Amino acid sequence: MLNFLTSTSAAGGLGSTVIMMVLMIAIFYFMLIRPENKRKKEAEQMRGAVKKGDKIVTIGGIVGVVVDVKENRIVIETSADQVRLELEKWAISSNETASENAKAEAKKAQEAKAKAKAAKKAEKANKD
Numbered sequence: 001m002l003n004f005l006t007s008t009s010a011a012g013g014l015g016s017t018v019i020m021m022v023l024m025i026a027i028f029y030f031m032l033i034r035p036e037n038k039r040k041k042e043a044e045q046m047r048g049a050v051k052k053g054d055k056i057v058t059i060g061g062i063v064g065v066v067v068d069v070k071e072n073r074i075v076i077e078t079s080a081d082q083v084r085l086e087l088e089k090w091a092i093s094s095n096e097t098a099s100e101n102a103k104a105e106a107k108k109a110q111e112a113k114a115k116a117k118a119a120k121k122a123e124k125a126n127k128d
Contacts, residue, residue: 046098047089050074054097058087063096 050056054066056076064076067084075086 046095047092049098050089050092050095054095056092057094057096058091059093060091062087 050066050069052066052069055063056066056074057063058076062076062078062085064078064085066074067077068075073086073088074092075084077084
């Protein structure tokens with residue numbers, strides 16, 4: 001009978017240990033793995049959307065304008081001397097042109113929202 005009691009309590013301890021391990025794995029997935037995969041996907045989309053004329057920054061800190069886009073490589077022009085470099089697409093850190101366009105669109109949206117709010121306020125004042 002003593003064996004029966006100790007084996008059930010040990011099984012209960014084992015069950016709680018397994019539950020804790022599953023919980024830890026789930027936390028790691030949602031806190032570390034999933035956000036990293038999302039960042040990788042966004043970076044890949046950004047690199048795939050690079051087009052001729054975009055201003056980019058490489059991982060090494062080189063700033064240039066894209067002159068030619070190939071399947072896995074890009075050619076950038078880095079200065080007024082028209083120095084051209086051929087780089088792999090994975091070396092692109094950020095697309096400054098896309099960032100500036102996104103900021104401009106956000107600003108336009110904010111201004112449109114403010115105008116709509118002012119129009120509603122003026123309309124409400126006219127009704128009174």
